[in-house]
Amino acid sequence: MIIEEYVKPTSLAEAYKILCDRPDNRIIGGGIGLNRAGSHLHTAIDVSSLSLNRIQIGEEDTQIGSLVTFHMLETDEILPEILREAFFKTNYYAGGIQLKNHITVGGAVVSKFSKSNFLTLLLALDAKIVFYHKGEILLSDYLQGRMEKDILIAIKIPGDITKIVTDAITYSKKDYPVLNAAAVKRKNSLFLAIGARPSYPIRLLGLEHDLEIAAKAEERELLISEELNKLDLFGSDIRAGAAYRREIAVPLLLRVMEAYHEG
Amino acid sequence: MKVEFFINEEQIAIECGAGECLADTLRKLGYVSVKIGCREGECGTCTIWVDNAPILSCKYLTAQAEGKHITTLEGVQKEAEEFGGYLLDEAVEQCGFCTPGLIMLVLAMKRELKDPTKEEIQHYIQGNLCRCSGYLGRMRAIEKYLKPQY
Numbered sequence: 159m160i161i162e163e164y165v166k167p168t169s170l171a172e173a174y175k176i177l178c179d180r181p182d183n184r185i186i187g188g189g190i191g192l193n194r195a196g197s198h199l200h201t202a203i204d205v206s207s208l209s210l211n212r213i214q215i216g217e218e219d220t221q222i223g224s225l226v227t228f229h230m231l232e233t234d235e236i237l238p239e240i241l242r243e244a245f246f247k248t249n250y251y252a253g254g255i256q257l258k259n260h261i262t263v264g265g266a267v268v269s270k271f272s273k274s275n276f277l278t279l280l281l282a283l284d285a286k287i288v289f290y291h292k293g294e295i296l297l298s299d300y301l302q303g304r305m306e307k308d309i310l311i312a313i314k315i316p317g318d319i320t321k322i323v324t325d326a327i328t329y330s331k332k333d334y335p336v337l338n339a340a341a342v343k344r345k346n347s348l349f350l351a352i353g354a355r356p357s358y359p360i361r362l363l364g365l366e367h368d369l370e371i372a373a374k375a376e377e378r379e380l381l382i383s384e385e386l387n388k389l390d391l392f393g394s395d396i397r398a399g400a401a402y403r404r405e406i407a408v409p410l411l412l413r414v415m416e417a418y419h420e421g
Numbered sequence: 422m423k424v425e426f427f428i429n430e431e432q433i434a435i436e437c438g439a440g441e442c443l444a445d446t447l448r449k450l451g452y453v454s455v456k457i458g459c460r461e462g463e464c465g466t467c468t469i470w471v472d473n474a475p476i477l478s479c480k481y482l483t484a485q486a487e488g489k490h491i492t493t494l495e496g497v498q499k500e501a502e503e504f505g506g507y508l509l510d511e512a513v514e515q516c517g518f519c520t521p522g523l524i525m526l527v528l529a530m531k532r533e534l535k536d537p538t539k540e541e542i543q544h545y546i547q548g549n550l551c552r553c554s555g556y557l558g559r560m561r562a563i564e565k566y567l568k569p570q571y
Contacts, residue, residue, distance in 0.1 A: 161440030164422065164484040189480040190462060192442065202439065204485055229474075254548010256468045256475040256526065332547070 159192055163201040170290050170309060173205050177307050185309060188227060188262040191269075210264070210311060213237055219317055221288075224264025224310040228252055228276075231263070241283075241315065244322040248275045248340070251332045264310040270301060270358055273334040275326050277301075278353030281361060282340035283322075286314045301358040318344050323417040326354070327410055329397070336398045339410050341418045346370070348418065352411070355403060356395040362411075364388070369415055382411045426486040428452065429496030437483045443469070444478035447493060454494035454521040458550075465549035468522040469493050475529040494521045500528050507566040513558035523549045527563055537567065 167173040177183050183201040186192065211225040213236050220238060222231070231237065231245040252258060252275075266276050267287060285297045290309040297313070319342055326338035335354040342349040348370040353359025365385045372378045392403035425434040428450070437446055444467040447455045458464035460479045467478040470492040494501055501524045514520055523546065530537065530545045537545065542563055551559070 159440055161438075161482070164439040164482060166484075166487075186482070186485075189482065189485075192480050192482065199440075202482065202484075204482075206485070250544065251547070253462070254465055254526070255529070255545050256465060256477050257462050257548045259474050259476050260462065260480050 160198045161202045162199070164204065165201055166204040166207055168207060170205075170208055170311070173203055173208065174290050174309055176201060176203055177309065185264075187225065187265040187268075188260040190260055190265055205309065217317075219286075219314045221312050221314050222263050223312050224262060224267075226263045228258040228261045228263075228266075229255055232258070238317075238319075240319055240322060244279060244324060245276070248279045248324045252276070263313055267297070267300070267313065268310050272356055272358045273354045275324060275335060275338045275340075275353070278338045278351050278359040279322070279324050279340040280313065280315075281353070281359045282342045282349045282351040283315045283319070284342070284344070284349050286316075288312045288314060298361060301360075316344065320344065321418060323414050325410060325414050325417070327406055334397065337403055337406055337410055339414045341414045343418065350411075350414075352391070352407065355392050356397070357393055360391070365411075372415075373419075375412060375416065378415050379408060379412055382408050382415075422484060424483055424487050426488060427490045429492060430490070435483075439482075439484060441483045442479050443481045443483045443486055443491070446483040447478060447491070452493045452495055456518055456521055458518070463548075463550065464519070464522075465526065466519050466522040468525045468549065470525065470529060473529075473532070475526055492525075494524060497525075497528055504528065504562075504566050507562040508559070510565075511558040511562040513554050513562055515553040519549060519551045523551070523559065527566070531567060539564065542567075 165176055167176060180200050182199055183203060184199050186202045186204055210223040212223045213226055213234055214221045215236060228249045266274055280297055286294050287297050287300055288294045288311045290311055292308050321343035323341045326335035328335050338354045339352045348366045350362045350366050351359050352362060365381060368381050369378055372381055386404060386407055392400040394400045422439060423434060423436055444455050444457050455469060455478055456466040457479060458466035462477050462480045468475050469478045471489050504524055504527055508514055526546055526549050534541055
């Protein structure tokens with residue numbers, strides 16, 4: 159990788175100005191993108207001195223700074239236990255501890271890495287993301303749209319969560335998922351997301367209300383099948399074809415809903 | 422650009438390129454325990470500590486190390502030798518290329534986790550890949566190394 163300049167700004171305003179100066183100026187975050195063969199940056203912008211690695215618990219939401227690492231998500235006891243456990247489970251095979259000290263929340267979101275279990279969970283958590291210039295937007299809007307260059311400051315996860323279920327189908331434990339899903343219960347409402355389709359994750363809004371109240375597995379299966387028939391959700395990649403994903407989506411979602419309704 | 426930091430508690434100042442990664446810098450400075458495997462963050466052979474946290478030195482710019490405390494295997498030789506004895510007893514190593522990274526990771530784990538379970542150990546060291554010896558012997562060595570402490 160070629161980097162011509164390295165800067166460590168002392169304010170977000172300065173970092174944003176440098177970022178917008180040239181198209182090949184980039185925030186380096188946790189450094190996962192470094193050393194990718196053939197890549198070239200004019201200026202690498204190190205934002206590690208801007209206090210973006212903090213977790214704050216507010217009355218209505220939990221705010222996680224964009225430089226918080228996956229390892230911090232697993233270990234920082236300031237995080238509500240329900241979130242910490244969910245992040246631990248969903249990121250379990252994301253890499254070793256040393257890699258998890260590099261992977262940042264901001265990097266996982268900004269890259270829109272479509273095979274990420276973490277991104278699907280964030281979507282089900284109804285997370286909002288806060289940019290320096292654009293301000294606060296819904297993660298779902300960010301994933302579907304195109305955005306100009308900006309600096310991700312934090313993600314906000316609304317409170318009142320009583321249950322989180324995540325699941326994924328993989329060919330081996332450490333492989334990328336063929337399909338993943340997450341369900342979150344908040345104030346007796348279900349938030350359901352499916353990802354690795356192989357495109358970015360999406361919420362299954364048409365199913366959420368009905369699946370929340372459907373008590374029997376047969377009922378849920380019918381609802382899921384009908385909804386998936388209506389939608390064109392799945393694509394093909396090296397791991398699976400669209401038709402296969404469509405088939406395994408039903409048992410995956412059923413599994414998630416069974417765990418969701420347990421207890 | 423000029424960067425100043427501490428390697429194994431020795432303060433140094435060097436000139437490096439803006440895109441130079443810390444693994445390359447450390448090897449140039451003679452810290453050859455730092456092995457470079459994949460350069461993609463997958464193999465874990467280049468594991469060192471920055472301010473006592475294990476990181477991948479192929480994914481860390483030397484410029485980012487300004488003011489930081491870097492620890493390589495050369496800085497923890499006594500502990501490394503002790504753990505190395507357990508690896509030897511289990512006849513774990515073949516080529517040994519991944520061993521420095523593994524040792525740095527296990528010593529970091531010992532500092533971070535109190536009385537880890539087998540599952541916690543596996544979770545912690547999953548980012549250090551070995552392509553010749555396998556993992557069972559390593560697990561035996563690690564468990565025996567940690568056991569006398571607790």
